[in-house]
Amino acid sequence: MIVALDPGRNLGVAYVTPAGELERGLVIEPAALAELELPEAATVLVGDGTGSREVLAALAARGVTAELVGERGTSLEGRDLYFAAHPPRGLARLVPRGLLSPPGPIDDYAAFAIALRWLGRSQAERRA
Numbered sequence: 001m002i003v004a005l006d007p008g009r010n011l012g013v014a015y016v017t018p019a020g021e022l023e024r025g026l027v028i029e030p031a032a033l034a035e036l037e038l039p040e041a042a043t044v045l046v047g048d049g050t051g052s053r054e055v056l057a058a059l060a061a062r063g064v065t066a067e068l069v070g071e072r073g074t075s076l077e078g079r080d081l082y083f084a085a086h087p088p089r090g091l092a093r094l095v096p097r098g099l100l101s102p103p104g105p106i107d108d109y110a111a112f113a114i115a116l117r118w119l120g121r122s123q124a125e126r127r128a
Contacts (some may be wrong), residue, residue, distance in 0.1 A: 001042045004115035005033075006071065007051030012078075012107025015039075016115040022085075025108030033058045047071030047114045061074035069108070069118050077117075085109075 001023075006012035011033060013026040028036065033055065038044065044066040046055050052068065059066050082102050087093065092100060 001039045001116050002045060002118070003038055003042045003066070004045040004047075004069075004111040004118070005055055005066070006074065006078075006107050006111040006114055007046045007049065007055045008107065010053075010105050010107045011051075011055070012105075012109070012110055012111035014111035014115055016112060016119075018119075020095035020116055022081075022112050025112060025122050027105045027107045028056075030054065034062070038062075038064060043067070045069050045114055047074060047117050049113070069114050071114055071117075073114040074110045074117065075106075078106050078108075080107045081116075082111055084110045 002016040002018065004014045004016060006038060007030070010027050011030045013028060013036065014022060015024040016022055030051065044064055046052050046066045046068055049071045050069045056066055079102065083097050083100065088095065088100060
């Protein structure tokens with residue numbers, strides 16, 4: 001199991017299989033990291049952007065080591081992953097995806113993008 005974290009104002013969490021499938025995604029407050037379920041022997045990944053130092057420190061306090069992964073562009077990748085999983089319906093499907101906005105925070109999908117990046121998969125492979 002891979003647990004990817006996208007730090008920031010919200011903390012995106014993605015539980016991803018080694019095959020690159022999203023099992024579960026969460027968006028939590030950074031303070032809730034102390035209670036976050038981390039499966040034993042999970043590979044923990046943290047995006048290297050804003051807030052990564054605090055997340056790494058909180059994980060270290062729990063005795064968990066994490067690997068930093070470059071997160072440049074993962075918010076946009078997460079947006080694409082969100083719309084691939086939740087295609088627009090009705091008239092919204094006629095609107096170009098670049099003009100659509102997800103209904104809420106998608107930090108969990110940004111964390112999913114971090115995991116996919118670490119796994120070496122591209123977005124095109126995920127859509128196929």
